[in-house]
Amino acid sequence: MQYIVFSLLFVVGQVYGLTAGKVVKFKGGEYKNFSITQDLKRKLSSSSRISFTIMNPTKKNKVFFLVFEDQKSVDYWTRLNFKTTLAPGENQLDFDLKRYLGERGSNKVNRRLDFKTLKKAFVYVEESSGLFDTPYELRNVSIYTQKELKVREGIKLFSFGNYQRGDLPRAFKLINDKTLYGKQNPHGFVSIDLWRSSDDQLAPFWYSKTLGVNKAVFRMTLPPGEYVYRLIWDRVGYWDVPFWKKRKLFINEFPEIVETRSDIDDFMKDYLSNTIEPPFGEHPYDFHLKRILRPMEGEFTVKGSSVDFQFSGDASGVSLNTLMVWPKAMNKAAKKLIVDLDSLGKKHFSQKYRMIKSKKDSDLKKRVGAVGVGEIMSPRSKCSSIKKHRVVTAKNGRVGIDLCIKGDPSKSIKIALGELKSSNSKITQDKWKIYKYKYRFKSIDLNHETYGTRVEELNESKNNEFNPNGHDKTFYHLSLSDDKFVPGVFKGDIEISQGKWKEIIKLNLHVLNQEYESLVINAGTIGLSPFPKTYFNADDLNLMDLKYHFKAKEKLKDIGLKAFTDVPGPKISYDQSFKKFKLDMSEISRLVHKSEMNDVFLYNGNFPKQLLNGHFRNASQTEKSFNDNRKSQFKKILEGFNGKGLVYLYSDEAAGYRNAVKEDLELGQRIKKKLPGIKIGGFGSLYDWEKAKELYKTWDFGLYGDIPSKHTLRRLNKLKQNYGLYNLCAGPEEDLTFCFGPLLFRLQASGIKYYFEWHASAIHNYPGYDLDGREADIAFFYPSASGEISITRRYVMASQGMEVFKKLNLLKSRLVGKRAKGLNDRKALAFLKKLEGPTLFPIYSFKNYRESLQKLIKQNLDDLLLSQF
Numbered sequence: 001m002q003y004i005v006f007s008l009l010f011v012v013g014q015v016y017g018l019t020a021g022k023v024v025k026f027k028g029g030e031y032k033n034f035s036i037t038q039d040l041k042r043k044l045s046s047s048s049r050i051s052f053t054i055m056n057p058t059k060k061n062k063v064f065f066l067v068f069e070d071q072k073s074v075d076y077w078t079r080l081n082f083k084t085t086l087a088p089g090e091n092q093l094d095f096d097l098k099r100y101l102g103e104r105g106s107n108k109v110n111r112r113l114d115f116k117t118l119k120k121a122f123v124y125v126e127e128s129s130g131l132f133d134t135p136y137e138l139r140n141v142s143i144y145t146q147k148e149l150k151v152r153e154g155i156k157l158f159s160f161g162n163y164q165r166g167d168l169p170r171a172f173k174l175i176n177d178k179t180l181y182g183k184q185n186p187h188g189f190v191s192i193d194l195w196r197s198s199d200d201q202l203a204p205f206w207y208s209k210t211l212g213v214n215k216a217v218f219r220m221t222l223p224p225g226e227y228v229y230r231l232i233w234d235r236v237g238y239w240d241v242p243f244w245k246k247r248k249l250f251i252n253e254f255p256e257i258v259e260t261r262s263d264i265d266d267f268m269k270d271y272l273s274n275t276i277e278p279p280f281g282e283h284p285y286d287f288h289l290k291r292i293l294r295p296m297e298g299e300f301t302v303k304g305s306s307v308d309f310q311f312s313g314d315a316s317g318v319s320l321n322t323l324m325v326w327p328k329a330m331n332k333a334a335k336k337l338i339v340d341l342d343s344l345g346k347k348h349f350s351q352k353y354r355m356i357k358s359k360k361d362s363d364l365k366k367r368v369g370a371v372g373v374g375e376i377m378s379p380r381s382k383c384s385s386i387k388k389h390r391v392v393t394a395k396n397g398r399v400g401i402d403l404c405i406k407g408d409p410s411k412s413i414k415i416a417l418g419e420l421k422s423s424n425s426k427i428t429q430d431k432w433k434i435y436k437y438k439y440r441f442k443s444i445d446l447n448h449e450t451y452g453t454r455v456e457e458l459n460e461s462k463n464n465e466f467n468p469n470g471h472d473k474t475f476y477h478l479s480l481s482d483d484k485f486v487p488g489v490f491k492g493d494i495e496i497s498q499g500k501w502k503e504i505i506k507l508n509l510h511v512l513n514q515e516y517e518s519l520v521i522n523a524g525t526i527g528l529s530p531f532p533k534t535y536f537n538a539d540d541l542n543l544m545d546l547k548y549h550f551k552a553k554e555k556l557k558d559i560g561l562k563a564f565t566d567v568p569g570p571k572i573s574y575d576q577s578f579k580k581f582k583l584d585m586s587e588i589s590r591l592v593h594k595s596e597m598n599d600v601f602l603y604n605g606n607f608p609k610q611l612l613n614g615h616f617r618n619a620s621q622t623e624k625s626f627n628d629n630r631k632s633q634f635k636k637i638l639e640g641f642n643g644k645g646l647v648y649l650y651s652d653e654a655a656g657y658r659n660a661v662k663e664d665l666e667l668g669q670r671i672k673k674k675l676p677g678i679k680i681g682g683f684g685s686l687y688d689w690e691k692a693k694e695l696y697k698t699w700d701f702g703l704y705g706d707i708p709s710k711h712t713l714r715r716l717n718k719l720k721q722n723y724g725l726y727n728l729c730a731g732p733e734e735d736l737t738f739c740f741g742p743l744l745f746r747l748q749a750s751g752i753k754y755y756f757e758w759h760a761s762a763i764h765n766y767p768g769y770d771l772d773g774r775e776a777d778i779a780f781f782y783p784s785a786s787g788e789i790s791i792t793r794r795y796v797m798a799s800q801g802m803e804v805f806k807k808l809n810l811l812k813s814r815l816v817g818k819r820a821k822g823l824n825d826r827k828a829l830a831f832l833k834k835l836e837g838p839t840l841f842p843i844y845s846f847k848n849y850r851e852s853l854q855k856l857i858k859q860n861l862d863d864l865l866l867s868q869f
Helices: 038-045 264-271 284-292 328-352 541-558 586-594 623-640 661-674 686-696 710-718 742-749 793-815 823-835 843-868
Strands: 024-028 049-056 062-070 080-086 089-096 118-125 132-144 156-160 173-175 187-199 209-221 225-232 246-251 254-260 296-302 306-313 318-320 322-327 367-370 388-393 399-406 413-417 432-443 450-460 473-480 488-498 501-511 522-525 571-574 581-584 599-602 645-652 679-684 701-704 722-726 754-757
Touching: 038 118, 049 062, 062 089, 080 089, 089 328, 156 209, 173 187, 225 306, 225 328, 246 296, 254 296, 264 541, 284 328, 284 432, 296 306, 306 318, 322 328, 367 501, 388 399, 388 843, 399 488, 399 501, 399 793, 413 432, 413 473, 450 793, 541 586, 581 623, 623 661, 645 661, 645 701, 661 679, 661 686, 679 686, 686 710, 742 793, 742 823, 742 843, 793 823, 793 843, 823 843
Parallel strands: 156 173, 388 501, 522 754, 599 645, 645 679, 679 701, 701 722, 722 754
Antiparallel strands: 024 132, 049 089, 049 132, 062 080, 062 118, 156 322, 187 209, 209 306, 209 318, 225 296, 225 322, 246 254, 246 306, 367 399, 399 473, 413 488, 432 450, 432 473, 488 501, 571 581
C-alpha cells in the first residue's frame, strides 16, 4: 500500500510547496493518511488557507475529500471536512482552514480545528467499484495567509452580524446588536429593535451575515463636511425568501430611501429578478450575487459632530449587511477600495464555490446533434451530428425529442416542423411545442461547493425562434401531444436554420395500435407547488399557490406520475364570540379528489402543523375547548376527502442526521391523540433498523432510502405496514430516464407500491445557482412571471423515463404466459431476462448497472415493440 507522506510536500523555502518535478501519486478508493509533523502543525496553525493541484486521470467527475482531526475530534461533525468534485484533468483546490468544523452550512460544533493538536489528516477519492489503478497526482501544495485589505484613514467600512474577531479582514469594523454608541465607541446603535440575526453561509464572508431590524438608529461620530455612503441592506436568504412589504432609511431625520412591495406581483418581480440566462463566460459572483446584494449609494452632510442612519421596516425588510462611508473629497481612494474589495470578494467566492469551466467546442462546424439518454446538457456535450430520428410510442404515449444545436452564438435559431403524414392521417404543426433549455450555474454535487454551467428550466417560444445568448451550443426540447394518436407510421421533417445555414432531420414516428396500461406503482415527487414558501402576506397569495398546486398536479399526470406530498392549508373562520373556529377545505378537496391515490400525503406544508401546534387557537378558547374544536374540525376534513386517508410524514430521518428516534416516537403518539383518524409515517433508513425499529413499527406508512436485501424486504412485509421508497435519484446530475425507466420497472416487479423522488419545487431563494447551498438545482418545476409552470430538465427526463417504463410494461404484458413461437419472441424474452438479471437490492449497487441497461434498452426496445405489434 502506498501512502502519501505529507512531510514530502513541505520542503525548504518560504512557499512550502513541492520543488520542480516532484509529484505525489496515489490511487482512488483508498484513504491516504498524511504524516503529522511539528512543522506541519505550526504552519497550519499560523495560516488561513491551503491550496494544491490534483490531477484526475479519469474521464468522469470524482468526489474528493480532505479531512483534518484534532485531539477533540470524535466523529464527522467534530472534524474539519472539505468535500468537492474533481473534473477530469487538472483541478486547482483552495480551502479555508479557519472554517468551522463539520461541513459547509452544517456546523454542529461551533469551533474551529485546533491545528496545534492535529492528530490525523487524510485525502480520499470516491470510486464506485474497487480501486482505480491509474494514480491521482497531488502537487503544488501551499499553506498561506491571504493579504490584508488596505483602507485609507478616513474611510469607514462596517459589516453587520454576529461575527467573531478574525472572521473578516481587519479593515472591517464588526457591528453586532450589542455594539452601542457611546464615549468609548464612536460608531454603534443608539437604539435597536432586533428582528433576527442571520447567516446565509456564503462567500465572501462579509456578505454572509446580517442584522435584521424592525427599527434601528446607527450613529457615527464624524467631523463636519460632505460624505458619501454605500449601503447594502439585503440578504440572499437561507431556506427562507425575504418577505418584507416596506422599508425606509432616513439620514438625520430626512427621508433617503422608501421602498414598498404591496402585492403579490411586487413580490414575484423581486423573486424572479435573477432568472435571466447567463451568457457564455459569465461568473455567478457578477451575474447573481452582485445583483441580489446591489448597494444603495447617496450623499449626506454633517453639520454637527455625528450622523444618524435611521432604519425601519417590517420583518426581513431591513437586513443590515455592509456600510461604507467616506468624505466626498476621498472619492478616488474610496472607488479604488470598492474595486479592491470587489476583486477580493470575487476571489473568496471562487475559492468557496469552485467552477468547473466549460471550454468552447474546438469543432467549429455548425450541426444539429442528438442528446444521449440521460445525458448532462452542458457546453461540454458532444452534440454528435444526426440526419434522421425515429420515435416509437403507443396511442396514448408522449413524444419528446431533445436536440443539441452547434451554431453561431450571436444569431437567432429557427426551428420549423412541417406536417407529419401517414397513409391515412396527419399530425399538424400546431400539435408541437418547442422549448429552449435555459443555462444555469448549477451545483454538480450535494455539497454545493462545485458548480458548472448546465441546463435547467425550459422556455417555450410562440414563433419557434430562439436567441443563443452567447452560447455556441444550445439545447431544445420538442414535445408532441394529442388526446390520442392515430396508429401508423408518420413521416416529416424538422428544419433548423440560422441565417443562411439550414439543416433538416428526417423524422419517423411509429404509433403502435396499442395503449399503455395504467400504472400499478404510485410514483411521483415530494412536494407539488413551485410557489415559494413565504411569510409574505397578500390578498391573492393563497389563490396563486392553490393554482400552482393544480397546475403541477396536471403536469405530473401528463407524464403518468400519481404521487405527491402536501396540499395547501385550510381557510379559517371564527364564530361571533371567537370561541370556535371552522376550517374550510372545499378548495383543497377539489385537489384531493383529483388524486389517483388512496391517501393524501403531507410532509413539509403548514397543514397539519398549524393544527397541531395550536396556531388556530383563539385567546377566548380554553385548552379543552380548543382540543374538542380541533378534533371535530379534523373529523370533517377527513369526511370531505371521500374515503381517502391522510398520511402525515412527520418523522424525517430520525435515526440519521437528526438522531431523534425517542422524540419522534413520542411525537407520533401525540399526533394520533390530537388528530384521531390520521395516519402517521416518515422517512427512514433500513440500514438503521436496530436503532429505529421501535419507531418504524408505529408507522402506518414508511418511506425508506433503500432496501438493503431481499431479507429486509420480507421483514418489511411482515410489519403489515404500507411502505415505499424515496430519493433514490436525488443527486443534481442523476439520470431520471433511468430512475423512472428501468429502475421503476424493476421496483414494480418487486412489489414496491410507492416511490417519491426529490423534489417538485425549488425551496430557496431564486436564482437557479444555489448561492445559499440548498436544493433548488434538483427541482421539477419553477414558477414564472406569467403564472404558468416552467418545467425543468429533471421533469423532462422523468417524462422520458416514464415512456420507457410504459414500453417495458407493454412488452412484458405481451409475453406473459406466452410460449415463444419464433425468433422475435425469443429475442424479446431474452431481452427481458437480461433487464431483470442484475440484483435489485441494495438499489445503490443496482444503479451501477445504469450505463449497460440504458444501452441495452436503446439498442433493442423499440425494435422489439415493432416486431411484436
